[in-house]
Every structure is written in structure tokens, then in C-alpha cells.
Amino acid sequence: MTVSDPVVKAVFDPSAGLALQVPVTWKDRPGTVRSEMAVSNVRALPLLVGMQVTKAKPWKPTVYLMLENEQLRRLDINGSHTNRIPPQERWLQRTHKHVWSEAHHDAVAYTPSDIPDVALGNVTGEQLREIFETFLAECHIETRGA
Amino acid sequence: MMALCDELITAALARIGEDWTCAPLDSGWLLVTTSHQYSDGDHVELLVRLDHDNVEVSDGGDALARLDLAGVNVKHGRARDMWRRLLRAHELEVHNKQISVQGAVDDLGWLAENTANAVANLDGIRLLVAPPRSPMFADRLVTLFKAEFEYVQESPQVRGRSGGVYRATASVGDPSSPTLVQAVTGESLPARRRALEHAFTMFSDIDGQLPTERKLAVLNEGDWRAEQINLLSNVAYVGAWSHRGEFLGFLNS
Numbered sequence: 001m002t003v004s005d006p007v008v009k010a011v012f013d014p015s016a017g018l019a020l021q022v023p024v025t026w027k028d029r030p031g032t033v034r035s036e037m038a039v040s041n042v043r044a045l046p047l048l049v050g051m052q053v054t055k056a057k058p059w060k061p062t063v064y065l066m067l068e069n070e071q072l073r074r075l076d077i078n079g080s081h082t083n084r085i086p087p088q089e090r091w092l093q094r095t096h097k098h099v100w101s102e103a104h105h106d107a108v109a110y111t112p113s114d115i116p117d118v119a120l121g122n123v124t125g126e127q128l129r130e131i132f133e134t135f136l137a138e139c140h141i142e143t144r145g146a
Numbered sequence: 147m148m149a150l151c152d153e154l155i156t157a158a159l160a161r162i163g164e165d166w167t168c169a170p171l172d173s174g175w176l177l178v179t180t181s182h183q184y185s186d187g188d189h190v191e192l193l194v195r196l197d198h199d200n201v202e203v204s205d206g207g208d209a210l211a212r213l214d215l216a217g218v219n220v221k222h223g224r225a226r227d228m229w230r231r232l233l234r235a236h237e238l239e240v241h242n243k244q245i246s247v248q249g250a251v252d253d254l255g256w257l258a259e260n261t262a263n264a265v266a267n268l269d270g271i272r273l274l275v276a277p278p279r280s281p282m283f284a285d286r287l288v289t290l291f292k293a294e295f296e297y298v299q300e301s302p303q304v305r306g307r308s309g310g311v312y313r314a315t316a317s318v319g320d321p322s323s324p325t326l327v328q329a330v331t332g333e334s335l336p337a338r339r340r341a342l343e344h345a346f347t348m349f350s351d352i353d354g355q356l357p358t359e360r361k362l363a364v365l366n367e368g369d370w371r372a373e374q375i376n377l378l379s380n381v382a383y384v385g386a387w388s389h390r391g392e393f394l395g396f397l398n399s
Contacts, residue, residue: 021293021294022292022293022294022295022296023296029214030242030243031207031210031211031242031243031244032207032211032214032243037292037293038289038290038292038293039293040293040294041293044286044290044387044390046281046285046286046289046290047293048289052211052215054206054207054208054211055207056193056204056206056207056244057191057193057206057207057208060191062215064215068281069216069217071215076188079188080179080188080189080191081186081187081188081189082165082183082187082189083187084187092167092179093167093169093177093179093191098186105185105186106186107185107186107187108187109187120169120171120177121171121172121173
């Protein structure tokens with residue numbers, strides 16, 4: 001299966017029934033800590049939702065929804081980014097969210113609402129949980145038993 | 147013409163200068179945002195620490211973390227070769243999963259610029275390595291189970307009454323009494339027949355050790371001969387990918 005605009009549209013259609021049904025578990029990896037879970041959906045697409053925290057930059061976690069290695073949505077807390085499309089909006093150590101499309105892949109971002117602020121320092125587990133849950137809600141991923 | 151050159155260089159440097167920012171962190175490091183960008187438009191950010199006349203510049207682990215997230219493993223194959231070659235070209239090293247370099251304060255500008263340039267180049271490895279192949283049917287089945295069940299063991303080993311050892315696709319459900327699952331698929335009719343016969347042999351051989359309600363064969367989409375399915379259903383519950391809800395219901399029952 002090739003990821004395309006129609007496939008992405010189908011993923012975010014309310015009929016897709018996206019749900020996180022398994023507990024959130026973390027893996028301590030060299031350099032990072034990562035949580036990644038499969039997302040239940042009616043089309044049985046191999047969707048993964050995850051969160052990665054780089055140990056040297058804990059204030060800059062990334063949350064993503066991925067399909068076959070393409071990040072359909074990626075939330076970068078406190079990241080720096082410039083859109084290459086007009087008006088070339090720029091984020092400087094500021095939270096932004098990448099949106100995948102056939103035309104631009106993951107190079108276009110916007111400012112999501114409701115994502116809690118994180119200071120440039122250590123991040124608490126409670127903050128990570130709040131960020132992750134907000135991301136799930138924005139992606140219309142229901143939590144059942146997670 | 148020289149005036150035009152000067153104008154161009156001045157404009158380019160001014161534009162680059164707008165993107166470079168620096169903020170001190172409580173930890174004593176400086177967080178430096180650079181003008182270098184990855185293919186997704188994110189800017190390369192560095193951590194810089196000054197210690198008397200020496201300076202340390204690090205990517206904070208971003209390069210490896212980003213490649214890892216993109217499914218690129220720099221320990222094997224072409225990705226490893228490119229990774230090593232680029233690190234050598236930029237005269238950088240990896241310590242604790244972070245690309246870093248140390249040098250004299252006088253060289254700070256060059257060290258930061260070179261490291262940022264290297265990190266952006268290294269990230270491009272993701273575009274050069276072969277795209278991941280489409281997941282096999284067994285992988286799709288395992289991902290489906292991982293979305294639905296907390297306990298999923300991939301490729302469990304089981305021993306039959308004959309002494310033969312088999313690798314099933316997965317073990318799913320209650321960890322104390324999981325259901326053994328075998329994905330059954332094939333590109334051609336003979337391949338499908340062989341896959342079905344393998345599932346029949348495995349489930350028959352472990353018959354008695356596991357009741358039928360804890361054995362599940364899942365057929366991929368395609369043409370399957372009814373008599374073979376009937377035979378398999380004597381030793382396992384037979385489900386079909388096209389009717390996923392039914393075998394998920396079986397596993398939940």
C-alpha cells in the first residue's frame with residue numbers, strides 16, 4: 001500500500017474508528033525514550049502512534065502518528081521549523097505540528113491549539129502524558145483501556 | 147558585476163543570520179538554532195558548552211533519533227556506510243549516541259557550522275536507503291493484534307508430539323492461556339496449498355497440548371479450496387482476513 005492523500009483522508013475520517021486499546025508502554029533506548037503502540041482501526045491499516053523523548057533535550061518531545069514509515073502527523077514540542085511554502089511561517093523553539101500530504105510530505109506545519117507549554121528544561125511525566133493525550137484527541141484517536 | 151556579488155553575499159549572510167539564535171539553558175549549555183534545515187523543514191539545533199578555552203558542540207542525539215524514528219538503522223548495510231563516510235568527511239565522532247566535537251573557543255564558529263551542516267547531511271540518509279518493503283501478511287496480522295490485545299508474542303516456538311519444532315506467527319490473548327495463531331498466505335495456488343498444509347501439520351502435531359479453541363489459522367485474501375479449509379478446521383479455528391471481526395471475536399470470547 002502506498003500512502004496517498006485519499007488514504008490519509010480515510011485515516012482521519014470519523015468512520016475509521018481510531019482507538020488506542022492497549023496500555024502506553026515506554027522503552028528506554030540508547031539516547032532516547034520511546035513509546036509506540038499500534039492503533040486499532042476498522043480498515044486494519046498498520047497505524048502506529050508514538051512519542052519520543054531525546055534524553056539530552058527532554059524539553060523537545062515528538063509525538064507522531066505513522067503509517068508505513070510516513071509520519072501522517074508529527075507534533076514537535078519546542079522545535080524550530082520553517083515552512084517552505086508561502087508565507088514561509090517560522091517557528092523558533094516553538095511547538096508546531098507537521099501534516100503529511102502527497103505534495104509536501106512532512107514539510108508543512110501549523111500551530112496546534114491546546115498543546116500545553118513546556119519550558120526549556122526538564123519535562124515531567126505529567127506534562128508528557130498531557131501532551132500525548134492532547135495529540136490523541138486532535139487525531140481523533142479514542143482511548144479505550146490505554 | 148562585483149557589486150552584484152557583494153549584494154548577493156550580503157543578502158545571503160543576512161538571511162542566514164536571521165535563522166541563527168542562541169539561548170542559555172539552566173544546565174549550562176547553550177541551545178543554538180541554526181540556519182541548516184532537514185528535508186522536513188525543521189532546523190538543526192545544537193548544544194554548545196564553553197569551558198575556559200575549550201568548547202564542546204553536540205547535536206544532542208537528534209541525528210540518530212530522527213533516523214531511528216524514520217526506520218533507518220545505521221548499524222547495517224548502505225546506511226551504515228553512508229553514516230561512517232559522512233562522519234569522517236566532517237571529522238566528527240559519536241559519543242553516547244550524540245554527534246559531538248571538541249575544540250578551541252577560537253574555532254567555535256567553524257565547529258558549530260560544520261556540525262550543523264553534518265547533521266543535516268546525515269539526516270538525508272533516510273532519502274537514500276531503500277524504502278521499506280510492504281509488510282508481509284504475517285506482519286500485518288501481528289500489527290492488527292498489537293492494536294487489539296495487550297499480550298502479543300511474535301514468532302513463538304512450539305513443539306509437537308512428534309518432537310518437531312514450529313514457529314507460529316503469534317501467541318495472543320490471555321498470557322496464561324494464549325491462543326496460537328498462524329498466518330496462512332501465498333501468491334499462487336500451490337503456495338497457498340503449501341501454507342495451509344504447513345498450518346494443518348503444525349496444529350495437528352500440537353493437538354492435545356492445545357484445545358482447538360486456542361488455535362487460530364487466519365487465511366489471507368485469495369482463493370482457498372473448501373475441502374482444505376474443512377480439513378484445517380478439524381484442528382483449529384479458521385478465520386479470514388476479509389472477516390477480521392469474526393476471528394477477533396473468537397479471540398475475545
